[in-house]
Amino acid sequence: MSNAYQVVGKRAPLxxxxxxxxxxxxxxADIKLPGMLEGKILRSPHPHARIRYVDxxxxxxxxxxxxxxxxxxxxxxxxxxxxxxxxxxxxxKVRYIGDEVAAVAAVDLETAEAALxxxxxxxxLLPPVLDMEAAMRDDSLRVHNDVPNNIADxxxxxxxxxxxxxxxxYACFTRRFTTPAVHQCYLEPNxxxxxxxxxxxxxxxxxxxxxxxxxxxxxxxxxxxxxKIRFIQTFTGGAFGGKTWQQVWPITAVLxxxxxxxxxxxxxxxxxxxxxxxxxxxxxxxxxxxxxxGRLAFKETRIMSGNGAYSISAPxxxxxxxxxxxxxxxxxxxxCTADLVYTNTVPTGMFRGFGNPQMHFxxxxxxxxxxxxxxxxxxxxxxxxxxxxxxxxxxxxxLGSCAVQETIEKAAEATDLVNRRRGGRPLxxxxxxxxxxxxxxxxxxxxxxxxxxxxxxNARVQxxxxxxxxxxxxxxxxxxxxxxxxxQIAAEVLGVPMDAVTVAAADTDFSPFAxxxxxxxxxxxxxxxxxxxxxxxxxxxxxxAAENWGVPAQALDMENGxxxxxxxxxxxxxxxVAAEIASDALGGKPVIGVGEYRTEGVVLPDPQxxxxxxxxxxxxxxxxxxxxxxxxxxxxxxxxxxxAHDVGRAINPLGVEGxxxxxxxxxxxxxxxEEIKMDRGRVLNPDFxxxxxxxxVDIPPIESILVEPDDPNGPFGAKSVGETAVVPxxxxxxxxxxxxxxxxxxDLPMTPDRILAALREKRAGSQPSSSGA
Amino acid sequence: xxEITLNVNGENHRLEIEPHWTxxxxxxxxxxxxxxxxxxxxGDCGACTVLIDGKAINSCLFLAVRSEGRRIVTIExxxxxxxxxxxxxxxxxxxxxxxxxxxxxxxxxxxSLLAENPQxxxxxxxxxxxxxxCRCTGYVKIVQAIELAAQDVTTGSGVSDE
Numbered sequence: 001m002s003n004a005y006q007v008v009g010k011r012a013p014l015x016x017x018x019x020x021x022x023x024x025x026x027x028x029a030d031i032k033l034p035g036m037l038e039g040k041i042l043r044s045p046h047p048h049a050r051i052r053y054v055d056x057x058x059x060x061x062x063x064x065x066x067x068x069x070x071x072x073x074x075x076x077x078x079x080x081x082x083x084x085x086x087x088x089x090x091x092x093k094v095r096y097i098g099d100e101v102a103a104v105a106a107v108d109l110e111t112a113e114a115a116l117x118x119x120x121x122x123x124x125l126l127p128p129v130l131d132m133e134a135a136m137r138d139d140s141l142r143v144h145n146d147v148p149n150n151i152a153d154x155x156x157x158x159x160x161x162x163x164x165x166x167x168x169x170y171a172c173f174t175r176r177f178t179t180p181a182v183h184q185c186y187l188e189p190n191x192x193x194x195x196x197x198x199x200x201x202x203x204x205x206x207x208x209x210x211x212x213x214x215x216x217x218x219x220x221x222x223x224x225x226x227x228k229i230r231f232i233q234t235f236t237g238g239a240f241g242g243k244t245w246q247q248v249w250p251i252t253a254v255l256x257x258x259x260x261x262x263x264x265x266x267x268x269x270x271x272x273x274x275x276x277x278x279x280x281x282x283x284x285x286x287x288x289x290x291x292x293x294g295r296l297a298f299k300e301t302r303i304m305s306g307n308g309a310y311s312i313s314a315p316x317x318x319x320x321x322x323x324x325x326x327x328x329x330x331x332x333x334x335x336c337t338a339d340l341v342y343t344n345t346v347p348t349g350m351f352r353g354f355g356n357p358q359m360h361f362x363x364x365x366x367x368x369x370x371x372x373x374x375x376x377x378x379x380x381x382x383x384x385x386x387x388x389x390x391x392x393x394x395x396x397x398x399l400g401s402c403a404v405q406e407t408i409e410k411a412a413e414a415t416d417l418v419n420r421r422r423g424g425r426p427l428x429x430x431x432x433x434x435x436x437x438x439x440x441x442x443x444x445x446x447x448x449x450x451x452x453x454x455x456x457x458n459a460r461v462q463x464x465x466x467x468x469x470x471x472x473x474x475x476x477x478x479x480x481x482x483x484x485x486x487x488q489i490a491a492e493v494l495g496v497p498m499d500a501v502t503v504a505a506a507d508t509d510f511s512p513f514a515x516x517x518x519x520x521x522x523x524x525x526x527x528x529x530x531x532x533x534x535x536x537x538x539x540x541x542x543x544x545a546a547e548n549w550g551v552p553a554q555a556l557d558m559e560n561g562x563x564x565x566x567x568x569x570x571x572x573x574x575x576x577v578a579a580e581i582a583s584d585a586l587g588g589k590p591v592i593g594v595g596e597y598r599t600e601g602v603v604l605p606d607p608q609x610x611x612x613x614x615x616x617x618x619x620x621x622x623x624x625x626x627x628x629x630x631x632x633x634x635x636x637x638x639x640x641x642x643x644a645h646d647v648g649r650a651i652n653p654l655g656v657e658g659x660x661x662x663x664x665x666x667x668x669x670x671x672x673x674e675e676i677k678m679d680r681g682r683v684l685n686p687d688f689x690x691x692x693x694x695x696x697v698d699i700p701p702i703e704s705i706l707v708e709p710d711d712p713n714g715p716f717g718a719k720s721v722g723e724t725a726v727v728p729x730x731x732x733x734x735x736x737x738x739x740x741x742x743x744x745x746x747d748l749p750m751t752p753d754r755i756l757a758a759l760r761e762k763r764a765g766s767q768p769s770s771s772g773a
Numbered sequence: 774x775x776e777i778t779l780n781v782n783g784e785n786h787r788l789e790i791e792p793h794w795t796x797x798x799x800x801x802x803x804x805x806x807x808x809x810x811x812x813x814x815x816g817d818c819g820a821c822t823v824l825i826d827g828k829a830i831n832s833c834l835f836l837a838v839r840s841e842g843r844r845i846v847t848i849e850x851x852x853x854x855x856x857x858x859x860x861x862x863x864x865x866x867x868x869x870x871x872x873x874x875x876x877x878x879x880x881x882x883x884x885s886l887l888a889e890n891p892q893x894x895x896x897x898x899x900x901x902x903x904x905x906x907c908r909c910t911g912y913v914k915i916v917q918a919i920e921l922a923a924q925d926v927t928t929g930s931g932v933s934d935e
Contacts, residue, residue: 020873023808237874479872
């Protein structure tokens with residue numbers, strides 16, 4: 001698109017990439033303090049058991065051990081990001097294999113591990129609650145004694161007339177789709193370094209997604225004032241939702257207090273798989289129908305979401321699965337019932353897409369089934385139903401910009417999808433089938449429900465007398481590149497080169513308050529705050545220059561980094577000179593621009609009906625997958641991906657492409673490879689050998705098409721892409737497999753075994769067909 | 774404890790180590806070279822890749838005692854006189870870096886590949902880095918970066934490997 005900007009819209013390598021290629025970037029486990037001890041966590045080997053006693057005497061007596069903690073050393077209050085159902089260490093019961101029971105700090109890791117083996121825990125075993133449907137029965141044992149039927153959260157809402165829609169539909173289908181727990185598999189394991197000062201204040205270093213949000217929960221868990229806690233963001237080696245909350249933070253804090261020394265805990269990869277917060281698994285019973293002309297008649301959904309043993313952010317994920325997909329299309333008749341269910345398994349949480357990929361897998365598979373039933377192609381059914389700019393969706397979402405139609409058209413055009421569909425014809429070898437499939441998606445840029453008291457972001461832009469610029473934001477860079485986007489925005493507003501701008505790491509002692517990197521909100525909301533702060537700094541510099549020249553401030557403007565007189569453009573001050581004048585006028589201190597952005601037109605949805613506009617902007621996309629399916633082995637090879645995404649204006653197109661490529665790679669893993677396998681509550685594959693994520697040979701060429709409508713609310717018209725990129729991927733692969741071999745896979749991952757089983761069923765004539773006319 | 778001398782990034786270090794310590798542990802905890810990352814400690818992810826006599830190995834599986842008398846290069850030793858190695862420069866330029874946690878291992882794996890095969894095609898690159906996991910990039914720009922670095926190395930516009 002045409003771009004009148006100097007920095008915004010240009011391909012910018014990440015501002016911190018040199019630190020990362022030379023190895024000087026300090027991640028969580030790289031932090032070392034003088035006198036620091038190593039900590040280890042004792043975890044439950046049982047999925048469900050009462051703790052009779054914990055005996056730590058032998059561990060404490062081991063030379064080199066400086067601190068052992070159990071629940072008795074913690075405040076023992078219940079806390080949680082949404083539902084207060086956790087404690088720092090298990091008190092009465094353990095609720096999953098991996099539940100934290102005790103922790104040890106010692107002079108080195110080997111001593112800490114030896115001490116763990118000396119802790120005696122007497123457990124009274126209880127039958128584990130493992131199956132979601134059984135857990136919801138009245139006679140089920142409870143994971144939490146105060147939660148009947150193990151239902152952590154229940155959602156029910158209706159829009160329009162779903163029964164009428166079903167009655168009038170020309171074709172409809174009902175299918176059960178299942179999605180497993182999958183792990184974020186950020187390459188950097190979680191870790192924490194904690195130290196206490198004599199006055200009782202706590203400092204923590206940890207990779208995380210938002211130190212202020214983390215501190216809020218930490219303060220509740222530790223029962224101490226928020227401002228006595230300093231949470232410092234280290235370089236963060238990927239997160240994808242998995243580093244918004246981690247039990248290792250409060251455990252390290254309590255352990256450091258007990259030991260009287262700084263403590264570091266670094267989780268092992270096995271602990272990551274067994275005891276961090278994977279994607280919420282779901283069982284989705286979906287009915288959808290269309291009228292004769294292909295317009296959607298209704299959608300009715302019944303969802304069971306696996307909460308695991310504690311809630312963390314799963315209630316919010318569950319809510320997203322229940323609602324978000326519905327605003328992709330002009331769809332009026334909706335009914336949804338959803339339950340979030342406790343079981344004695346690893347607690348689940350957020351993972352890129354936040355419940356949305358699960359529902360899009362079901363919905364976008366269903367769209368292709370409905371298209372076939374009414375005899376139109378997958379492109380046309382999506383075009384006919386797609387939301388349009390200016391729409392208010394069934395859930396009250398106002399789509400200020402919306403180019404989903406254009407993404408559908410561009411992805412279809414780039415792949416010639418309509419003409420190249422095969423419809424289950426083999427290649428020359430008679431056993432390999434090529435197929436192509438499409439899926440579209442909607443996601444948010446921000447989410448009002450994430451932090452109820454406040455929605456917005458804050459930034460400070462500091463301009464020193466030498467013209468150097470520092471941006472302070474509490475939003476977190478996880479590798480996705482928000483520091484770069486913030487530097488671009490500040491550089492654009494001030495007219496300085498990007499290398500004049502530094503973006504400080506987030507630190508609760510110095511950064512302005514921020515909600516953090518969740519809900520694809522940071523470029524949009526964080527960017528708006530940086531934009532306001534940079535404009536405030538610019539205005540202050542202009543005012544000082546105006547006073548210096550003895551003219552009104554309105555007579556001056558900023559152009560390409562210089563202050564100019566509107567009436568006499570030849571009269572100008574370079575940015576450093578103007579900055580020096582402004583700084584001198586302040587007695588030599590830097591100019592501080594303040595940006596406080598609060599969302600407008602966004603509301604907290606009604607707690608019962610879930611109606612309400614939750615974000616200032618919504619992003620969209622359409623992806624097309626091309627696959628080869630070997631019908632002898634059941635193996636699926638992804639050959640190519642084309643992804644057209646409506647991101648608003650791309651502030652950093654290089655970064656947007658990176659997000660799309662990475663999102664699709666994660667989606668391919670989710671579609672074909674990944675599943676946390678469990679047997680009676682035990683994770684069977686807690687390592688990268690048995691839990692396979694895509695390697696370089698699994699990922700095909702990926703072509704990104706950026707569709708850039710100017711969003712009326714976003715900074716420079718920008719929206720979001722980080723999560724959106726993974727939302728439609730699984731469905732695109734499923735639809736391509738269907739095109740190749742004519743079988744509809746409804747369970748993830750779509751493994752060779754499942755492909756072969758579906759082919760056998762098809763040959764036996766038992767693949768279910770349309771229930772409609 | 775055993776006393777050994779390790780040659781790391783051109784410098785000799787005299788160290789007392791336990792025979793079961795891995796090279797990764799010694800680099801990170803005894804020499805403070807924390808640019809080498811631990812992602813799995815099982816040889817599955819490649820984040821701990823370093824060069825030993827020019828060849829890429831997983832330092833989490835390599836005992837420190839075996840490293841004596843060999844030339845070890847970690848990510849901290851790759852740039853020369855403040856100038857990035859062409860592979861490092863290419864990773865920056867094409868946007869092959871996101872979170873950066875796999876980057877040191879991935880860069881060194883690529884350096885080792887280009888030393889053996891200065892003109893790899895995309896398939897050879899994908900094969901060569903298949904033991905190094907990346908969860909951020911989908912590998913697309915990493916492959917592009919290595920292709921670009923290969924051009925730079927062969928056209929002599931950058932420094933070559935050692």
